[in-house]
Structures are given as C-alpha cells and as structure tokens.
Amino acid sequence: MNRQLRQTVIAGNWKMNMLTAEAKAFADALAPLVPDYKNWCEVVICAPFVLLPDAAKNFKGMDAGVGAQNMSEHPFGAFTGEICAAQLADIGVSHVIIGHSERREYYGENDCTVNAKVLAALSAGLKPILCVGESLKQRETGVTNDLVSMQVKAALHGVSPDSIRDVIIAYEPVWAIGTGMTATPEDAQSVCAAIRDVLKGIYGEDAAQSITIQYGGSMNDKNAFELLSQPDIDGGLIGGASLKPETFAAIINAANQ
Numbered sequence: 322m323n324r325q326l327r328q329t330v331i332a333g334n335w336k337m338n339m340l341t342a343e344a345k346a347f348a349d350a351l352a353p354l355v356p357d358y359k360n361w362c363e364v365v366i367c368a369p370f371v372l373l374p375d376a377a378k379n380f381k382g383m384d385a386g387v388g389a390q391n392m393s394e395h396p397f398g399a400f401t402g403e404i405c406a407a408q409l410a411d412i413g414v415s416h417v418i419i420g421h422s423e424r425r426e427y428y429g430e431n432d433c434t435v436n437a438k439v440l441a442a443l444s445a446g447l448k449p450i451l452c453v454g455e456s457l458k459q460r461e462t463g464v465t466n467d468l469v470s471m472q473v474k475a476a477l478h479g480v481s482p483d484s485i486r487d488v489i490i491a492y493e494p495v496w497a498i499g500t501g502m503t504a505t506p507e508d509a510q511s512v513c514a515a516i517r518d519v520l521k522g523i524y525g526e527d528a529a530q531s532i533t534i535q536y537g538g539s540m541n542d543k544n545a546f547e548l549l550s551q552p553d554i555d556g557g558l559i560g561g562a563s564l565k566p567e568t569f570a571a572i573i574n575a576a577n578q
C-alpha cells in the first residue's frame with residue numbers, strides 16, 4: 322500500500338452471520354483493541370441488512386464505516402424483498418459491497434447488474450466496494466488478468482472521473498474465499514497492479530493512483546502484514562477473520578506499516 326497516495330481500508334464482510342447481541346458485543350470489544358486506527362486506515366463493517374441500523378449506532382463511537390453486502394440496482398418501487406441505495410443511506414450506511422462472487426455464483430449477478438448497482442450506489446452517495454476475481458479454472462487457464470480487467474471495465478461503465486474516487490475495488494480470487502488458500506502476496510500484487518493499469522487507461526494516472534484496491538480471500542491475522550505490504554494492495558476485505566474482534570483487530574493493526 323501507499324498511504325501517501327491513497328486511503329487504506331480494512332473492511333469486514335460478516336456475510337450471513339451474527340445476531341443482534343453478538344454484533345453489539347463485537348463492537349464493544351473491537352473499539353478498545355484499535356484505539357488509534359484512524360492514524361493509518363479506515364475501518365468498515367459490512368453487516369447483514371437487519372443488523373445495519375444497530376451497527377450504524379454501535380460503531381459510531383469508534384467512527385467506523387458501516388456497509389451493506391448487496392443492494393438493488395433499482396430506485397424505490399415494486400421490487401418485493403429488495404432494498405435500495407437511498408434506504409441504506411437513510412440509516413447511516415456509508416459503503417456497499419457489490420458483485421461479491423457469492424452473489425455472482427448463487428444469485429445470478431452478472432457484469433451488467435453489477436454495473437447498474439455501482440451507478441445506483443454512487444448516485445445515492447454510497448461508496449461501492451466492487452468485487453472482482455477469477456475462479457480456479459480461469460486462473461489455471463491463464464486468463465486471470467484479462468478476465469479481471471474485463472470485470473472492472475464492465476462494472477465501471479459510465480462511472481464519471483469525479484465519482485471514481487468513491488469506488489473501492491476488492492480483488493477476491495474465488496478459489497481463495499473461505500478456503501484457507503490465500504493468494505501469494507506476489508500473485509495478489511500482480512493482479513492488483515493489473516487492475517490499477519486498467520484504471521489508468523480509463524481515468525488517467527493520478528486517479529488510478531488514488532483508488533483503493535483491496536485484497537480479499539482467506540486474509541487473516543497471520544498473512545495480513547505481508548499482503549498489505551505490497552505496493553498496490555491498499556487494504557483487505559475480510560470474511561471469516563472479521564467475525565472475531567481479536568483477529569479483525571490484528572488485521573487492522575497489521576495495516577499500520
């Protein structure tokens with residue numbers, strides 16, 4: 322990472338975990354473990370929808386951002402079971418994960434819906450955490466950089482140069498998510514650098530250098546320091562290791578370098 326040029330962001334993706342009391346206990350335990358984190362990074366907790374109103378209150382004291390894990394690409398209307406960007410912003414949500422591989426794989430999201438969601442999030446003032454990444458088969462075929470570049474280009478279609486600074490990109494190789502198989506720091510760096518190159522091609526060098534690119538996929542308290550010390554890895558999107566205050570705090574502290 323390069324803290325002179327861009328914001329380091331450590332985000333927890335709780336996925337479909339936690340109940341109200343656990344989420345409150347997590348917030349109470351995390352704050353004293355990372356009293357000075359604002360000196361080196363931003364922290365965002367991406368909680369299930371039903372926990373977001375409480376999370377906005379519980380994490381206010383430590384000034385952490387609160388993110389949703391998905392949203393509708395539509396504004397208000399007849400979309401039963403969906404939640405729109407304005408409703409998230411209304412309850413104090415600052416970020417939203419878009420295009421997570423679990424959404425792409427289990428809920429049929431594709432580059433077009435991901436693009437529509439990114440645009441809808443930005444227009445409501447939310448910061449999208451845009452997820453991209455290759456499957457194991459795609460990596461073995463040697464198409465990782467081409468595929469990830471295409472995902473980034475498609476997702477950012479129509480995003481203006483002014484808005485791009487509000488986008489965070491999370492490189493999450495699908496084969497590394499929840500498997501304990503972390504990408505090597507060199508491999509993760511290489512794809513994150515390729516993503517920055519794509520951003521440079523669309524938005525120019527200055528903008529590309531200012532955009533936060535996270536790594537996600539079995540990041541934990543043991544491997545975070547080395548991953549975060551790579552020049553183009555500006556943070557982490559953490560699943561399993563974000564469920565315990567101690568391990569999540571250790572990752573936040575590993576970003577202090």
Ligand code: 13P
Pocket residue numbers: 334421493497498499500501537538539540558559560561562
């Ligand atoms: P794990 O950290 O559990 O591998 O999950 C990563 C992830 O999917 C974050 O969005």
